[in-house]
Amino acid sequence: NAGVMQNPRHLVRRRGQEARLRCSPMKGHSHVYWYRQLPEEGLKFMVYLQKENIIDESGMPKERFSAEFPKEGPSILRIQQVVRGDSAAYFCASYGGVYLEETQYFGPGTRLLVL
Amino acid sequence: GEDVEQSLFLSVREGDSSVINCTYTDSSSTYLYWYKQEPGAGLQLLTYIFSNMDMKQDQRLTVLLNKKDKHLSLRIADTQTGDSAIYFCAPEGTYNQGGKLIFGQGTELSVKP
Numbered sequence: 299n300a301g302v303m304q305n306p307r308h309l310v311r312r313r314g315q316e317a318r319l320r321c322s323p324m325k326g327h328s329h330v331y332w333y334r335q336l337p338e339e340g341l342k343f344m345v346y347l348q349k350e351n352i353i354d355e356s357g358m359p360k361e362r363f364s365a366e367f368p369k370e371g372p373s374i375l376r377i378q379q380v381v382r383g384d385s386a387a388y389f390c391a392s393y394g395g396v397y398l399e400e401t402q403y404f405g406p407g408t409r410l411l412v413l
Numbered sequence: 414g415e416d417v418e419q420s421l422f423l424s425v426r427e428g429d430s431s432v433i434n435c436t437y438t439d440s441s442s443t444y445l446y447w448y449k450q451e452p453g454a455g456l457q458l459l460t461y462i463f464s465n466m467d468m469k470q471d472q473r474l475t476v477l478l479n480k481k482d483k484h485l486s487l488r489i490a491d492t493q494t495g496d497s498a499i500y501f502c503a504p505e506g507t508y509n510q511g512g513k514l515i516f517g518q519g520t521e522l523s524v525k526p
Contacts, residue, residue, distance in 0.1 A: 331513060331514075333514075333516075339518060339519075340417075340501060340516035340517050340518045340519050341456075341501070341503075341514070341516040342516070343513040343514065343515070346512075346513055354513065357513075389455060389456065391514075393512070401444070401446065401458060401461060402512075402514060403458070404448075404455050404456040404457075404458075405455060406454065406455040407454075407455050409453075
């Protein structure tokens with residue numbers, strides 16, 4: 299059973315470009331969380347999605363950031379017009395959706411560097 | 414919102430026990446997790462405790478939960494150099510928060526031979 303997959307593992311962008319981060323949850327999981335880890339900090343929640351729905355985006359910056367989880371295909375975290383402060387590790391975690399019985403499984407992360 | 418605090422560094426000698434402490438503010442968390450992160454890697458789930466438990470033991474790991482004081486600890490017995498990593502305490506948000514995890518800053522454990 300494949301784990302959570304994220305790609306790319308490393309992404310370099312120049313200021314003003316767009317970054318697209320992909321997350322494929324574990325097989326059978328329909329819930330995805332995105333977290334951001336700034337250098338030498340803990341992970342901060344960004345957004346929680348189920349298939350075709352955004353459930354909680356309270357941790358998403360108001361501008362330039364968006365997320366989706368379509369019916370088919372991976373979840374995408376999109377950052378438009380990147381700035382140096384967006385440099386961080388972005389982790390997604392998938393969850394089976396049966397509350398009180400499962401934990402979140404994390405992917406290896408995408409490390410974004412903005413030059 | 415929920416706040417989670419951990420000490421930033423801990424240094425121990427190989428073979429000693431390590432105790433990593435965590436305090437949190439939201440007492441409604443149902444599950445409280447411990448994750449391990451090695452340099453440049455993702456997060457590995459180590460163990461977790463259900464909120465109605467005081468203690469959970471899993472091989473070299475012992476988790477203690479004091480709900481009254483909102484204090485969680487992770488004890489690693491017979492610490493090895495391979496245990497050197499950053500350890501995160503992560504209470505789970507309540508159901509109406511969508512179960513998101515709230516992470517502390519992490520404790521960097523350094524194990525000296």
